Amino acid sequence: MSPKATAKPGAYNPDLTPWVVGIHEALDDPATFEVVCMKSAQVAWTDGVLLNYLGKRIDIAPVPMIVMFAKEQAAKEFNSEKFEPMVECSPRLASKIPITRSRDKENRWQYKGFPGGFLKFVGSNSPSSVKSTPAPITAVEEPDDCNTNVKDQGDTITLLRERSKTYARRKMIFGGTPTVEKLSRIEAAYLASDQRKFYIPCPHCDEPQVLAFEHVRWDEDATASHEVFGQARPESARYCCPHCGSLWTDAEKNRAVRLGKWRAEAEFRGVAGFYINELYSPFPGSKLVHLVEKYLQAKHALAAGDDTKMRSFRNNTEGLPYAYPTDIPAGDELRVRAEGYAEFTVPWGGLVLVAGVDVQHDRLAIVIRAFGRGEESWLVYWGEIFGSTMNPNAGAWLDLDALLTRDFRHASGATLRLSAASIDGSDGNRTEIVNAYVRSRRARRYMAIKGASEQGNDRREIFSTPRKVDTGKRHKAAKSGLETFIVGTTRAKDLILETRFKLQGNGAGAYHWYATVRPDYWDQVTSEVKAPSKLNRARKTWQKKGGARNEALDCEVYALHAARSVKTNLMQEAHWSALEQRLRQRSLLSDAEPDEGGQVGDDQVDEAGPSEGDNPVKTSPHSSPPADPGQVETAAESSPSADTSVPGVSSPARDLAPPPAPRPAAKRKTRPPPRSGGYSISKW
Ligand SMILES: [Zn+2]
Numbered sequence: 001m002s003p004k005a006t007a008k009p010g011a012y013n014p015d016l017t018p019w020v021v022g023i024h025e026a027l028d029d030p031a032t033f034e035v036v037c038m039k040s041a042q043v044a045w046t047d048g049v050l051l052n053y054l055g056k057r058i059d060i061a062p063v064p065m066i067v068m069f070a071k072e073q074a075a076k077e078f079n080s081e082k083f084e085p086m087v088e089c090s091p092r093l094a095s096k097i098p099i100t101r102s103r104d105k106e107n108r109w110q111y112k113g114f115p116g117g118f119l120k121f122v123g124s125n126s127p128s129s130v131k132s133t134p135a136p137i138t139a140v141e142e143p144d145d146c147n148t149n150v151k152d153q154g155d156t157i158t159l160l161r162e163r164s165k166t167y168a169r170r171k172m173i174f175g176g177t178p179t180v181e182k183l184s185r186i187e188a189a190y191l192a193s194d195q196r197k198f199y200i201p202c203p204h205c206d207e208p209q210v211l212a213f214e215h216v217r218w219d220e221d222a223t224a225s226h227e228v229f230g231q232a233r234p235e236s237a238r239y240c241c242p243h244c245g246s247l248w249t250d251a252e253k254n255r256a257v258r259l260g261k262w263r264a265e266a267e268f269r270g271v272a273g274f275y276i277n278e279l280y281s282p283f284p285g286s287k288l289v290h291l292v293e294k295y296l297q298a299k300h301a302l303a304a305g306d307d308t309k310m311r312s313f314r315n316n317t318e319g320l321p322y323a324y325p326t327d328i329p330a331g332d333e334l335r336v337r338a339e340g341y342a343e344f345t346v347p348w349g350g351l352v353l354v355a356g357v358d359v360q361h362d363r364l365a366i367v368i369r370a371f372g373r374g375e376e377s378w379l380v381y382w383g384e385i386f387g388s389t390m391n392p393n394a395g396a397w398l399d400l401d402a403l404l405t406r407d408f409r410h411a412s413g414a415t416l417r418l419s420a421a422s423i424d425g426s427d428g429n430r431t432e433i434v435n436a437y438v439r440s441r442r443a444r445r446y447m448a449i450k451g452a453s454e455q456g457n458d459r460r461e462i463f464s465t466p467r468k469v470d471t472g473k474r475h476k477a478a479k480s481g482l483e484t485f486i487v488g489t490t491r492a493k494d495l496i497l498e499t500r501f502k503l504q505g506n507g508a509g510a511y512h513w514y515a516t517v518r519p520d521y522w523d524q525v526t527s528e529v530k531a532p533s534k535l536n537r538a539r540k541t542w543q544k545k546g547g548a549r550n551e552a553l554d555c556e557v558y559a560l561h562a563a564r565s566v567k568t569n570l571m572q573e574a575h576w577s578a579l580e581q582r583l584r585q586r587s588l589l590s591d592a593e594p595d596e597g598g599q600v601g602d603d604q605v606d607e608a609g610p611s612e613g614d615n616p617v618k619t620s621p622h623s624s625p626p627a628d629p630g631q632v633e634t635a636a637e638s639s640p641s642a643d644t645s646v647p648g649v650s651s652p653a654r655d656l657a658p659p660p661a662p663r664p665a666a667k668r669k670t671r672p673p674p675r676s677g678g679y680s681i682s683k684w
Pocket residue numbers: 202203204205206207241242243244245246
């Protein structure tokens with residue numbers, strides 16, 4: 001330890017920070033390929049663990065090593081304030097690394113050569129350094145602050161991890177302070193580890209325990225009225241044993257910490273995880289009185305509406321991720337609200353059927369939802385079609401065709417067909433394919449869509465008419481498929497997650513689900529949380545939880561977009577009644593019996609729903625009924641984007657616009673007048 005780096009120079013003394021010993025044992029264990037430490041500040045990670053390990057490897061078992069920092073500046077500081085001072089005062093390291101020769105090519109700030117290997121310092125914000133040579137030992141400092149995407153090359157940490165896999169005796173080392181609960185990468189890494197915690201024995205009852213701030217106690221003085229602390233007296237702070245109730249002084253606590261032992265709480269699978277917080281720190285700045293002061297200041301600021309200090313206390317002192325208060329229901333809470341109607345069937349209130357499709361390289365994920373008055377809506381299908389998505393006329397796309405053109409049984413006994421579908425073409429490799437698929441199916445009101453950037457300050461409407469590439473050649477542009485509908489993702493998620501998922505029972509806006517929905521739906525639709533944007537901390541954006549899949553949520557967003565394209569949010573009672581009337585008439589003509597609960601059994605697949613690789617469509621016994629040619633014509637002409645020149649009425653809604661609205665049919669005098677039912681229901 002250099003006098004430049006610490007108040008206690010000399011050889012590193014692990015007595016003060018006994019928890020580092022167990023971490024070093026894991027680093028030396030050949031069966032451990034990943035070491036994760038979720039930590040607060042002041043727990044000797046950098047000096048006690050990382051520097052010591054780097055020094056040891058350089059001296060005893062040299063190999064190529066990479067240490068990644070969130071920013072290049074942090075890498076530079078680590079070199080000048082930590083690493084070089086350590087080498088200077090360690091003769092055995094100084095003899096191997098020419099740090100005094102500032103112009104030596106083996107000694108640049110970001111590159112240290114030594115016999116048998118090298119050590120590189122890189123910043124996660126620099127793509128070139130991420131692309132650099134892989135190494136058997138890779139450390140990532142503060143993974144939560146690292147870039148998730150460097151110039152479209154992907155997640156820097158995943159890249160590093162992938163590249164180091166070629167080494168049989170690899171070691172990845174993650175050390176960091178967690179940030180936001182469920183978004184934190186260090187939290188996710190810790191949860192995937194064997195989750196070790198440092199147990200220390202109570203000085204009074206000997207019971208081993210994990211130190212937590214909730215057990216810190218302090219006195220109140222009724223006569224005091226401190227501006228920030230109120231009646232609290234931080235100087236009275238003690239640690240209270242939850243087992244025997246004894247109060248420990250700082251000195252007692254620090255002595256107990258020296259007797260601590262790591263204990264794993266999950267199965268070991270090659271990843272050793274450690275959690276440690278500032279209560280374990282024996283350093284003067286971490287005395288209980290200071291921690292209590294910090295907590296009271298944070299609480300005071302929070303009461304005034306500023307949560308930054310409380311966030312910092314949670315992360316930097318408790319070493320835990322901060323949970324934003326939310327009242328969005330969890331997946332399990334939604335699940336218990338699911339209802340008894342069958343998959344592929346539409347309950348009474350559902351009158352307009354739409355689909356949202358997410359495109360992956362090996363599958364299509366689909367939500368089909370029925371909307372009714374006040375945009376109350378019913379999930380009709382969630383699932384995936386597996387197969388290649390490279391060719392718009394083959395593979396998964398053919399199965400999608402079958403699914404989107406099939407009949408859906410309405411509770412009235414009639415059948416219902418899709419009114420619109422929004423298909424995600426935002427993946428650069430699939431844009432052309434989605435465009436091609438949609439181009440030949442515009443008659444069915446399929447739209448190629450793209451989510452607006454979550455990072456930009458986007459307050460775009462959920463549905464908006466695409467901007468024309470060249471307004472002078474509107475129709476030409478439309479025909480060549482250049483238009484992509486941009487979905488107001490933020491607004492859509494705000495509406496679905498923050499409003500609609502909270503509505504219980506029936507009525508405007510309520511979302512309904514069938515109980516046999518494929519079980520991954522629930523986690524996926526609740527896979528995102530709103531937290532401060534990495535680029536702009538003052539603004540909150542929807543972000544995916546670590547490791548979660550979110551296609552079902554994306555599909556719900558796209559389905560809402562499709563519904564908005566037919567103006568479900570603007571339709572008046574007269575229009576809904578007309579739709580309902582047509583359904584009733586149709587059901588009288590059909591043989592099927594009306595069915596109150598919508599539980600028409602003949603469409604129902606087996607309990608588990610379609611399994612991987614199943615084409616859900618194959619489970620349908622229905623074949624398409626003969627279509628009414630005249631009405632199919634109507635539909636065939638109504639491209640979702642070809643006619644937007646009518647003021648106030650954007651084209652996709654044209655056929656479904658409320659009856660009193662001026663009908664923009666002037667351009668198409670040869671067409672039969674659009675029926676109020678639009679495409680879907682007219683095609684019975
Ligand atoms: Zn005790």
